[in-house]
Every structure is written in C-alpha cells, then in structure tokens.
Amino acid sequence: MDIDFTPQDEAFREEVRAFLDDKLSDRLRDGARRTPGVFVEPDIGLEWQRILNEKGWLASHWPEEDGGTGWTPVQRYIFEKECALAGAPGLSVLGLKLIGPVLCEFGTPEQKERFLPRILSGEDYWCQGYSEPGSGSDLASLKTRAVREGDEYRVDGSKIWTTHAHYANWMFCLVRTDSETSQQKGISFLLIPMEQDGISVTPIVTLAGDHEVNQVFLEDARSDASNLVGEEGQGWTIAKFLLENERGGSAHAPRLLADIAKLRRRLDEEPSGTNGALGQDPVWTRDLAKLKLKAEALEFTELRILAELAKGRRPGPQTSLVKLVAANLRQDVDTFAMNLAGPDGLQLPAQRPLYGNEAPEPVGTVDDQLAAGRYLNSRAWTIFGGSDEVQKNIIAKTVLRL
Numbered sequence: 073m074d075i076d077f078t079p080q081d082e083a084f085r086e087e088v089r090a091f092l093d094d095k096l097s098d099r100l101r102d103g104a105r106r107t108p109g110v111f112v113e114p115d116i117g118l119e120w121q122r123i124l125n126e127k128g129w130l131a132s133h134w135p136e137e138d139g140g141t142g143w144t145p146v147q148r149y150i151f152e153k154e155c156a157l158a159g160a161p162g163l164s165v166l167g168l169k170l171i172g173p174v175l176c177e178f179g180t181p182e183q184k185e186r187f188l189p190r191i192l193s194g195e196d197y198w199c200q201g202y203s204e205p206g207s208g209s210d211l212a213s214l215k216t217r218a219v220r221e222g223d224e225y226r227v228d229g230s231k232i233w234t235t236h237a238h239y240a241n242w243m244f245c246l247v248r249t250d251s252e253t254s255q256q257k258g259i260s261f262l263l264i265p266m267e268q269d270g271i272s273v274t275p276i277v278t279l280a281g282d283h284e285v286n287q288v289f290l291e292d293a294r295s296d297a298s299n300l301v302g303e304e305g306q307g308w309t310i311a312k313f314l315l316e317n318e319r320g321g322s323a324h325a326p327r328l329l330a331d332i333a334k335l336r337r338r339l340d341e342e343p344s345g346t347n348g349a350l351g352q353d354p355v356w357t358r359d360l361a362k363l364k365l366k367a368e369a370l371e372f373t374e375l376r377i378l379a380e381l382a383k384g385r386r387p388g389p390q391t392s393l394v395k396l397v398a399a400n401l402r403q404d405v406d407t408f409a410m411n412l413a414g415p416d417g418l419q420l421p422a423q424r425p426l427y428g429n430e431a432p433e434p435v436g437t438v439d440d441q442l443a444a445g446r447y448l449n450s451r452a453w454t455i456f457g458g459s460d461e462v463q464k465n466i467i468a469k470t471v472l473r474l
C-alpha cells in the first residue's frame with residue numbers, strides 16, 4: 073500500500089487539531105456525545121456545519137470548483153480521524169455526501185448553482201426518498217409514480233424509513249416515470265420540495281425511543297420539471313452512484329477506534345470487585361483487544377481504498393465490504409459498552425435530548441445512561457444503506473465474481 077503521511081500531511085494534522093481545539097465548544101462535544109441515535113440532531117449538526125463552512129472545510133467530497141475543500145483523500149482521512157478523536161459531531165450525510173456529489177456529477181449548471189450553496193450554508197436540509205413499503209432491498213421494484221404534466225411532475229406514492237424527513241425541506245427521490253419498460257429503466261431521480269400540501273410526514277419511533285425515521289406520503293405532490301436530475305430513465309444509474317458514496321463515502325474506522333480507546337480508559341477506571349480495575353482482567357481486555365484489531369484491519373482497508381481514490385479511481389463495490397465490516401463492528405462495540413455498563417445500562421430515558429439544561433440525570437455515569445439507547449439504535453447499522461445480506465450478495469457477485 074503506497075500511502076505515507078508526508079510532512080505536509082502531518083502539518084495538516086496539526087492545523088486540524090489546533091482548529092478543533094479552538095472551535096469545538098463543550099456544547100457541541102456534549103451534544104454529539106449524548107446523542108444515542110445514529111444521526112446527530114440539526115441543532116448540533118448545523119451549528120458545527122456553519123463553523124466548518126466558514127473555514128471552507130465542509131464539502132470534502134465535492135470537486136473544488138463546486139465548493140469542495142480540494143483535499144487529497146489522505147487529508148480527508150486525517151480530518152475525519154482528528155474529528156473522531158476530538159468528539160466532533162458527525163454531520164448529516166444526506167446533503168453533503170449523498171445529494172451534493174450527485175449534483176456535482178449529474179446536475180445541470182442551474183441545478184448546481186441553485187442547490188450546492190444552500191447545502192453548504194445549511195439553508196436546505198435534505199432527506200432520501202429511496203425505500204418504500206415493499207421496496208427496500210429490492211429497490212428497483214419501487215412504485216412511487218411521477219407523471220409529467222406540463223412544466224411539472226405530479227408525484228403519488230409513499231416512502232418509508234426516511235431519515236430526518238421531519239426536518240427536511242427537500243427530498244431526493246427515486247420515482248417511476250415509465251411502467252412499460254424494465255424495472256430499472258423506468259426509474260428517474262427527482263428533487264421534491266417537502267413544504268407543500270401534497271406531502272405529509274408521519275413519525276416512526278425506534279426501539280430506543282428516538283424519532284429519526286418517518287414515513288412520507290405523497291398525494292398529488294408537485295415538483296417542477298427542472299428538478300429532474302439527469303434524463304428520465306437515468307435514475308437507476310444515479311441511484312447506484314449515490315449508494316456507492318453512501319456505503320463508502322465515510323471512513324468508519326476513526327470513530328470506532330476513538331470509541332474503543334474510550335472503552336479502554338473506562339476499563340481502567342472500573343473496579344473489578346477483586347482489588348483492581350477491569351483493565352487488568354484478562355477476559356475484558358482480550359475482548360476489547362479483539363475489537364481493536366478488527367477496527368485496525370478495517371482502517372487499513374479504508375486506507376487501501378484511499379490509495380485507489382488518490383490514483384483517480386472510483387471506490388467501486390469494495391465499499392460494500394467496508395459497510396458490512398463497519399456495521400457489524402459498530403454493533404459489537406456498542407454491545408461491549410452495554411456489558412460494561414452492567415445493570416445501570418438498563419436505563420432507557422424517554423426524554424430527548426439527553427444534552428442541555430433539561431437533560432435527565434443519569435443513573436451512574438453518562439456512558440451508562442447512553443448504553444442501551446446506543447445498543448438498540450445500532451441494530452439499524454446492518455439494515456440501512458443496504459442490509460448485510462444485500463452487501464454479501466454484491467461482494468459475492470462483483471468482488472469475488474462468484
């Protein structure tokens with residue numbers, strides 16, 4: 073693997089550390105730490121996004137001419153790693169890493185000019201309308217229908233598991249524009265404004281009591297024809313481009329390794345009940361060491377993908393491998409934290425948010441208070457962005473050529 077951290081990379085690392093020291097407030101760190109859900113809430117995420125945007129450090133996945141950072145893939149990795157170590161909020165990927173790169177690649181100049189700056193500023197908040205009741209893994213069977221009527225599309229159907237649709241003012245949506253042709257060829261990629269009579273959003277509360285996902289109903293919803301991305305029938309190609317970014321667009325190892333390091337510190341503080349700390353117990357330390365080794369192996373795989381990107385290649389289906397391993401590791405790390413919390417890990421406060429002045433008092437430590445919520449919410453990792461089984465099918469077919 074020919075990735076070395078050059079003196080310039082190390083200088084960049086120092087610059088990032090100094091920036092994080094200066095700009096990452098206790099409120100932001102606390103909000104990120106005390107969010108048991110998968111996705112950070114907009115009050116925390118957008119505040120951090122504005123700070124990064126001011127610095128020009130926001131759109132690391134966009135071409136520089138469209139407002140991207142101009143970082144090398146290695147710099148991107150260093151940034152993600154330092155943010156994870158510092159406990160910075162993970163930003164919503166929906167605008168910055170999903171629809172943003174799609175518009176950079178497939179958008180018209182007008183679409184780029186209209187939407188990209190508003191993604192950066194946070195004025196537009198996006199949600200992803202892919203899954204439908206009955207069309208998740210088998211996405212190409214989707215039924216939401218868009219019919220062209222003059223200068224606009226009329227859209228009818230329903231989307232489900234739509235993350236943060238209750239905050240979003242725009243949805244990027246896969247719609248069926250042609251029912252006569254093959255399933256994939258009949259799909260188009262349409263941007264739809266959420267604030268209109270034809271759209272209603274119903275909450276779905278997760279096992280842990282968090283409201284992150286929704287069902288969205290479209291009944292005579294309208295979108296201007298200029299909001300079609302690409303041509304009619306090109307939606308499947310665009311959808312796959314976006315999914316590749318969803319599965320491999322973020323480095324997962326930095327956050328996993330930061331969480332594992334934190335668990336290691338907690339082991340050293342937790343009395344074992346036999347004159348010492350759990351950090352000296354061979355079973356606990358062995359189990360955590362196994363997680364650390366897996367996370368380090370994942371980090372090498374992510375760095376190998378970076379080496380490919382640095383040569384100008386697309387990430388490709390290997391991203392399914394990263395998604396599969398990262399999702400399972402995330403669950404294992406949260407299970408370890410749940411075991412470490414012991415009986416105090418059984419608390420599951422109904423109130424949200426768990427940060428700020430109104431936050432409920434934890435029983436035991438804050439980490440104990442978060443353990444069950446994290447554990448339950450991380451079940452979703454092996455489902456969203458394509459389930460484990462779907463990733464394994466892709467790996468079997470396109471990577472292993474079975």
Ligand SMILES: Cc1cc2nc3c(=O)[nH]c(=O)nc-3n(C[C@H](O)[C@H](O)[C@H](O)COP(=O)(O)OP(=O)(O)OC[C@H]3O[C@@H](n4cnc5c(N)ncnc54)[C@H](O)[C@@H]3O)c2cc1C
Pocket residue numbers: 110199200201202203204206207208209210232233234235236285452455456457458459460461462465
């Ligand atoms: C927290 C969360 C957030 C999400 N956010 C969004 C979002 O913002 N936007 C969006 O569009 N979607 C979102 N999703 C939806 C997600 O992408 C789907 O849940 C996922 O693709 C699985 O689809 P499904 O739920 O319909 O399950 P199904 O497709 O019905 O699958 C059920 C089970 O069958 C298995 N299975 C299905 N097909 C095969 C096969 N061919 N071979 C082997 N096994 C198979 C699956 O692995 C799974 O275990 C989110 C989901 C969750 C949990």
